[in-house]
Amino acid sequence: MSTQQALFLEKPKGDFVVNTRDIPTPPAGEILIKIHATALNPVDWKIQKYAAFIKNYPAILGTDLAGEVEALGDGVTKFKKGDRILAQGYFTNDRATFQQYTLIPERFIAKIPESLAFDQAATIPVAFLAAVTGLFGGKGLGAGLNPDVEWPAPQQKDQTIVIIGGSSSVGQYAIQLSKFLGFSTIVAYASKKHHALLADLGATQLVDRAAVPLEKLDTAVSGPAKIVYDAVASAESQEIATKIVSTEGAVITVGEDKRSEKPADKTFLNVFGSSFAPGHEVFGEKLWAKVGRLLEEKIIRPNRLEVIPGGLNGIVSGLKRLENNEISGEKLVVRPQETET
Ligand SMILES: NC(=O)c1ccc[n+]([C@@H]2O[C@H](COP(=O)([O-])OP(=O)(O)OC[C@H]3O[C@@H](n4cnc5c(N)ncnc54)[C@H](OP(=O)(O)O)[C@@H]3O)[C@@H](O)[C@H]2O)c1
Known part of the structure; x- marks a missing residue:
C-alpha cells in the first residue's frame, strides 16, 4: 500500500x-x-x-x-x-x-x-455549510427557509435579515444565500473596508462596525428582522441578535448560547454545519446535489x-x-x- x-x-x-x-x-x-x-x-x-x-x-x-x-x-x-x-x-x-x-x-x-x-x-465547504444549514435546514438543523433545497428557493419578499460578522467567511455565504432566498433587506455588520465586496455579494445595507458599537446595532436596523444570522457568536452578538429579531423569526448563531438572558418568545438556533452529523444526512444529500449548480450559476462565489x-x-x-x-x-x-x- x-x-x-x-x-x-x-x-x-x-x-x-x-x-x-x-x-x-x-x-x-x-x-x-x-x-x-x-x-x-x-x-x-x-x-x-x-x-x-x-x-x-x-x-x-x-x-x-x-x-x-x-x-x-x-x-x-x-x-x-x-x-x-x-x-x-x-x-x-x-x-x-x-x-x-x-x-x-x-x-x-x-x-x-x-x-x-x-x-x-x-x-x-465548511463556512457555506454553516450558513446554509442555519438558513435552509429544517427542524433541528436551522430556520427552515428551504429544507428541501428547492430551486428557486421560497422567497422571503418584504423580509429583513441581519448578518453579524458579514465579512467573515460564514457571513459572506450567509449574505449570498439571503439573496438567493429573496430577502428584500439584507443588513451586513462589518468593517467598512469590506462594504463594497459585501454589497456586491448581495447586502443591501452596510453597517460599519467601527461607527456603530455591536450593542447599538438595533439602532441601525429599521423594522423587524425575520432572521438575525450571528457569525460572531459572542455573548454580545447573541444578545443584540435576540433583541433585534422578531418573535416570528429566529436567531441563528454559530456557537454555543452565551446569553445571560434567554427570552422564551425568541427562537434561538445554534447551527452545526456538517452533512456527517447525526440527523443531517438527508438534508446534506439534497444540498450537495445542488452545490455544483449554485457555483456554476455564481449564486455562491x-x-x-x-x-x-x-x-x-x-x-x-x-x-x-x-x-x-x-x-x-x-x-x-x-x-x-x-x-x-
Ligand atoms: N457552527 C458551525 O458549524 C461553524 C462552522 C464554521 C465556522 N463556525 C464559527 O463561525 C465563526 C466565524 O468563522 P469564519 O470562518 O467565518 O471566521 P473568519 O472568516 O476567520 O472571521 C473573521 C471575520 O470576523 C469578523 N468579526 C470578528 N469580530 C466581529 C464583530 N464583533 N462584529 C463583526 N464582525 C466581526 C471580522 O470582521 P472585519 O474584518 O469586518 O473586522 C473578520 O473578517 C467562528 O467562530 C467559527 O468557529 C462555526
Whole structure:
C-alpha cells in the first residue's frame, strides 16, 4: 500500500507534526480524493487549544477540501477518476483534509465548475455549510427557509435579515444565500473596508462596525428582522441578535448560547454545519446535489484567499494567525501536495 503525508495532532492540546500514513482504499459508495487545496477554519485551532470534538489521537484535522477523484468505491456512479470536486471533510482520520488523500461518500461531493480554481473551491465547504444549514435546514438543523433545497428557493419578499460578522467567511455565504432566498433587506455588520465586496455579494445595507458599537446595532436596523444570522457568536452578538429579531423569526448563531438572558418568545438556533452529523444526512444529500449548480450559476462565489506556502507545513502558522484575529475577509488555503518530505 502506498503512503501519503498528513498533519497529525499528536495528543489533546499537543503539537502538530507532519508524518506519513497509508492511503486508504475507498469502501462502497465512497471516493478517494487527491486533495489539491484545503482551507483553515477557526475550529481547527480551537480543537488544538481546548481539546474539543476529537476522541482518538493522533488526530488529523481539517474539513475543507478541493481536489480530484483518485479512486472509486463500488457502486459510485456520479463521478469518474480525474473529476475536479469539492467536499467537506470530518474529524476522523480517514475523512479529514490536512493530508494528501481522504475518503468522502459520493453523496456529499460536488463538481467544481471550470470557472473556479482548486484554491477558490476549498474556501467554500465548511463556512457555506454553516450558513446554509442555519438558513435552509429544517427542524433541528436551522430556520427552515428551504429544507428541501428547492430551486428557486421560497422567497422571503418584504423580509429583513441581519448578518453579524458579514465579512467573515460564514457571513459572506450567509449574505449570498439571503439573496438567493429573496430577502428584500439584507443588513451586513462589518468593517467598512469590506462594504463594497459585501454589497456586491448581495447586502443591501452596510453597517460599519467601527461607527456603530455591536450593542447599538438595533439602532441601525429599521423594522423587524425575520432572521438575525450571528457569525460572531459572542455573548454580545447573541444578545443584540435576540433583541433585534422578531418573535416570528429566529436567531441563528454559530456557537454555543452565551446569553445571560434567554427570552422564551425568541427562537434561538445554534447551527452545526456538517452533512456527517447525526440527523443531517438527508438534508446534506439534497444540498450537495445542488452545490455544483449554485457555483456554476455564481449564486455562491468563493471567499478571497491567501495561499500559505509549504504545503501541510504551513498550517501551524496559519492557525496562529486565525487565533490572533489577524485574518479579515479572506480564507487561508494550503496545498497538501506541495508538502516537502
Ligand atoms: N457552527 C458551525 O458549524 C461553524 C462552522 C464554521 C465556522 N463556525 C464559527 O463561525 C465563526 C466565524 O468563522 P469564519 O470562518 O467565518 O471566521 P473568519 O472568516 O476567520 O472571521 C473573521 C471575520 O470576523 C469578523 N468579526 C470578528 N469580530 C466581529 C464583530 N464583533 N462584529 C463583526 N464582525 C466581526 C471580522 O470582521 P472585519 O474584518 O469586518 O473586522 C473578520 O473578517 C467562528 O467562530 C467559527 O468557529 C462555526
